[in-house]
Amino acid sequence: MKHHLVCCLTLCSLLLCACGRSDTGAPQATTAPATSAGIEWFEGGVSEAFALAKERDQPLFLYWGAVWCPPCNQLRSTVFRDPAFVEMTRAFVAVYLDGDSEGAQRWGEHFGAAGYPTLIVFGPQGEERTRLTSGMALERYPQALQAALEQNESIAAVLARGLEEPQSLTDDHWQLLARTAWDADDGRLLGQEDRANTLSTLAQHCPATSQPHCRRLKLLSSIASLDQESPPTTIENLQQILADPQLTHDNLSELQYHAVELSRSAPADVRAILYARLQTLAERSFADTRLPLKARMLGTRLHMDLRRDENGQLPQDDADLQALVRARAAWADEAATTPAERQSLIYNAAWYLHEVGLSDAAVELLQAELGNAVAPYYYMSYLASIEKARNNATRALGWSARAWQLATGPATRTQWGTQHVLNLIELAPDQIDTIETVANQLLDGVAQSQDGYYQRTRTRMQRLHDTLAQWSQDKPKREAAASRLRQRIAALCAQSATDCSALTGAQ
8 A cells, every 4th residue: 555655646746747837739728617706717727827826835726627517517606606615715826627628638637637527726836635525515615725725745645644654643634534535536546446445444543533534534435335345334434424413414415325325234223213314314405495406406316215126226106206306306497596506406306307207307307408508418418318218219319419419619529429429339230331420520529629539538439449349249240330430549549648558459
């Protein structure tokens, strides 16, 4: 583990040194989000922002997001409008990097920012101090910025001390470790396999004087190891959190998404008690008008998860559950009034309707949203998914094609275009000429992009490459088209500075 941390520190140092200079051809453009009034976003490029932070001896706050992204719109409609948070950002060089701006995906690769949104705090010298999760309680965001402002070490250094010299850490250090979004750095510090064990070790080292942070670290460790057999301490920790209103509030997002699944490993009598508490939590979170709309709506998810059978399936004929979801969807439709609120909420409402067997209502809600949506193509892609689930290939491909046609920005167009090709391969696998023609149009766009083959674009090209291999397997008529397309993907990769070893199957 120690060797792993040293490697990460060296890697991060090498990567971040580049941020302080403006290299020839380095991606520079950023665009301030119109919905983030109040935050004084830096108007120049990323390299310039890091240079300014160093010159001023000032930390830097980086937000990497996209116009269509629901969690990004949730941040814009809540956190980025919170006066306390806005005021805290005055102490930072604040940078918004839109995922579709020139060079953004290359920067995403550089920072290990895989998903939208990614929130990173850097020190004046470019050292990473923390990554913020997008699921914190609203009041925790300015507190997290304050803690990062006062922290003079990199998060890698604090992590190393937490594992090797835990007695040297203060309560603020433990709070930083507990609040860092460890799953948002592409596995750079902990690695995908090490995360659960490392967080568990931190929880064990965490002192009793920092108990709330210890509980959270243990919860995060349990979530990271959901695919493994849960130890008894998982259930004990969950019980302790649910018994404490403040701990429940501070970990609400994690509980709403994962508590039911965590509870399933408990003995039947204990599980029944936990389910009862979660039922109460679902009602209370929805009724709590102090919470953001999204946090209230997620109470519906808890209700649904509690109704899933042992195979994780929801009943499609539960009249009471359907009535509840209808009511919550109608509430979301009325309560979300701004474009950002609607982009962050309506998708959830439609998804819940579809999940409980009310697909017609989901389609109606989504279609009604298309005319005024921030990103209508986002809803069109989900309409395609619903029609696919209903075995209506023609409608599914129609929505999928429209979504790609209307998508804007190079990274976004690649994402939606890739999905359309994947849908064609799945739903119309023998339309070889159409698949090759559409895929070539998609690859033409990737080739013309300044970002080329980086980060989110890279992961989608990898998926397309692998899917083409499966599509052509033992199918001679498809093999030639698949080979040509895979060669193009490999060539795009070869022109970038990324590792192309995963494309070993290219012909």
